[in-house]
Amino acid sequence: MEKGDSVIVVGAGVFGLSTALHLARRGYNVTVFDRQAYDESQYSYLQGADAASADINKIIRSAYGGQTEYQSLSTEAIAAWHEWNEELASGRTVPPGMTSKDRVFIANGNISMSTDEELPPWEQACIDGMEKAGHHNTQLATTDPRHCEVAASRGQSSYMDPFQQRRRGQNPVGVLDTTGGMAIADKACRLALHKAREASAKFIFGAQAGCLQSLKFKGNRVTGIETRDGKSHQAAMTILACGGWTPVLLPELDGLCEATAGSVILMKIPTNSPLWDRLGPQQFPTFTFNMRAGSQGGLYGFPRNEDGYFKVGYRGTKYTNPVRQSDGKERSTPATRWSVAERDGAQPVGERLTDFPLQACQVIKTFLDEYLPELCEENISIATTRICWYTDTFDNHFVIDRVPRKQGLMVATGGSGHAFKYLPNIGNWVVDVMENVNTDRKAIKAWRWRALGSGKPINNVMEGSQGERALGNIALSKESVVKQSAKAAL
Numbered sequence: 001m002e003k004g005d006s007v008i009v010v011g012a013g014v015f016g017l018s019t020a021l022h023l024a025r026r027g028y029n030v031t032v033f034d035r036q037a038y039d040e041s042q043y044s045y046l047q048g049a050d051a052a053s054a055d056i057n058k059i060i061r062s063a064y065g066g067q068t069e070y071q072s073l074s075t076e077a078i079a080a081w082h083e084w085n086e087e088l089a090s091g092r093t094v095p096p097g098m099t100s101k102d103r104v105f106i107a108n109g110n111i112s113m114s115t116d117e118e119l120p121p122w123e124q125a126c127i128d129g130m131e132k133a134g135h136h137n138t139q140l141a142t143t144d145p146r147h148c149e150v151a152a153s154r155g156q157s158s159y160m161d162p163f164q165q166r167r168r169g170q171n172p173v174g175v176l177d178t179t180g181g182m183a184i185a186d187k188a189c190r191l192a193l194h195k196a197r198e199a200s201a202k203f204i205f206g207a208q209a210g211c212l213q214s215l216k217f218k219g220n221r222v223t224g225i226e227t228r229d230g231k232s233h234q235a236a237m238t239i240l241a242c243g244g245w246t247p248v249l250l251p252e253l254d255g256l257c258e259a260t261a262g263s264v265i266l267m268k269i270p271t272n273s274p275l276w277d278r279l280g281p282q283q284f285p286t287f288t289f290n291m292r293a294g295s296q297g298g299l300y301g302f303p304r305n306e307d308g309y310f311k312v313g314y315r316g317t318k319y320t321n322p323v324r325q326s327d328g329k330e331r332s333t334p335a336t337r338w339s340v341a342e343r344d345g346a347q348p349v350g351e352r353l354t355d356f357p358l359q360a361c362q363v364i365k366t367f368l369d370e371y372l373p374e375l376c377e378e379n380i381s382i383a384t385t386r387i388c389w390y391t392d393t394f395d396n397h398f399v400i401d402r403v404p405r406k407q408g409l410m411v412a413t414g415g416s417g418h419a420f421k422y423l424p425n426i427g428n429w430v431v432d433v434m435e436n437v438n439t440d441r442k443a444i445k446a447w448r449w450r451a452l453g454s455g456k457p458i459n460n461v462m463e464g465s466q467g468e469r470a471l472g473n474i475a476l477s478k479e480s481v482v483k484q485s486a487k488a489a490l
């Protein structure tokens with residue numbers, strides 16, 4: 001690749017936006033295609049945007065247990081998140097519709113909690129990993145009196161006990177990652193889009209002109225793409241970054257990557273509620289809860305946002321939507337507004353988009369009943385639900401590599417539920433892979449094209465329509481029923 005060469009990026013989620021920004025900065029002639037009208041929806045799920053990246057908030061943390069490659073990547077990202085906030089505040093870079101008062105990162109910490117009596121090994125590894133890397137006193141254990149004093153001296157005691165368990169005579173068990181917090185996801189995507197445009201990347205949005213129809217080939221070389229409007233676009237390199245839609249677009253990812261569903265509820269806190277301050281980011285951190293406890297755990301949540309939305313997610317079971325493809329194979333396909341509108345003869349299994357997995361609903365409500373009973377006491381019920389599609393790999397590592405046997409084609413995908421935090425920097429690594437720069441780094445090796453082999457997968461992929469996580473095989477609950485009560489009983 002030579003500077004000035006044309007590069008096509010398909011998909012303007014986190015991977016596509018970040019890649020476009022860094023490609024443009026390094027002097028490539030970049031065009032990004034996305035079938036969604038992001039200039040209209042402004043990456044807001046509530047205004048119709050439909051992608052994992054289009055959300056109100058996402059957790060940012062640097063602690064990664066023993067996975068120091070992601071810890072370093074997060075440290076790099078968090079420095080950039082602070083810079084993006086400063087750029088906004090200074091007025092130097094303000095996207096249309098945003099102001100210098102907006103922030104894209106809020107440093108309210110991320111606490112990893114569990115029902116264990118002692119600090120679990122993963123949380124201890126987070127403390128050890130960060131201490132070893134010189135980030136002293138950034139990981140504060142609720143079980144360590146010295147750490148509690150450090151938190152108190154910084155005014156962060158409420159972050160150490162977000163569910164006010166001590167008041168109820170319980171001991172919270174967890175580690176607060178004080179380097180973390182949350183991205184304001186939609187605004188962060190808008191800022192990245194704006195920065196990429198300023199760096200001269202071009203964006204073609206829309207269901208026809210922005211939608212990849214097919215790859216163009218000369219022999220085994222990909223020479224660009226054809227879009228739905230029938231136009232051809234040439235490029236020296238094409239990079240597919242289509243999130244949960246990538247495995248269907250590129251069947252070579254079979255066995256490596258799969259679209260899976262996370263379940264999310266939003267409650268709306270009225271401004272006059274006593275919970276407005278209590279669940280606001282000044283007092284409430286982002287949290288994960290029993291992340292390694294199988295189907296009864298895997299919860300996470302956020303402070304209420306500026307519109308009052310209080311979001312809790314469940315990923316203890318990630319569901320699939322296997323749909324038979326033209327080659328006869330079943331592949332999980334995001335069942336979203338977009339897929340339903342498009343359908344193309346394929347029938348997503350969920351009857352309606354608003355149907356919500358009953359199991360997810362029960363686990364979330366049981367958790368809220370026990371840990372945030374104030375929501376029920378205040379009569380705050382679920383305002384809306386969402387099924388949001390991950391792109392999981394069998395080992396939770398991303399896939400950033402050239403596609404074997406197809407010259408001129410790369411993928412940047414496999415976010416596996418943790419890539420949003422790298423919006424400011426992951427593209428720099430994608431461009432390094434494209435340019436073959438220092439490709440023996442641990443993270444880049446982990447992201448290579450790979451097959452499962454004899455190891456045990458972290459995520460079982462491609463269980464198909466017989467799998468017990470397939471949406472067709474689980475109980476779904478109507479949104480109206482989910483909304484009825486914040487209580488666990490349904």
Ligand SMILES: Cc1cc2nc3c(=O)[nH]c(=O)nc-3n(C[C@H](O)[C@H](O)[C@H](O)COP(=O)(O)OP(=O)(O)OC[C@H]3O[C@@H](n4cnc5c(N)ncnc54)[C@H](O)[C@@H]3O)c2cc1C
Pocket residue numbers: 010011012013014015016033034035036050051052053054057058059060210211212213241242243244245262263264313388389390391412413414415416417418419420421422
């Ligand atoms: C429920 C949930 C919670 C998460 N929480 C966190 C978190 O707290 N912290 C964190 O760091 N990460 C989190 N993640 C992960 C993070 O959101 C994802 O890793 C990241 O957003 C994935 O970005 P992406 O670019 O791969 O995909 P997406 O954001 O899905 O973007 C893919 C884009 O491709 C476009 N596209 C698809 N097909 C075509 C086509 N044929 N032509 C043109 N365009 C096309 C789509 O329109 C879309 O814009 C979470 C993910 C989910 C699902």
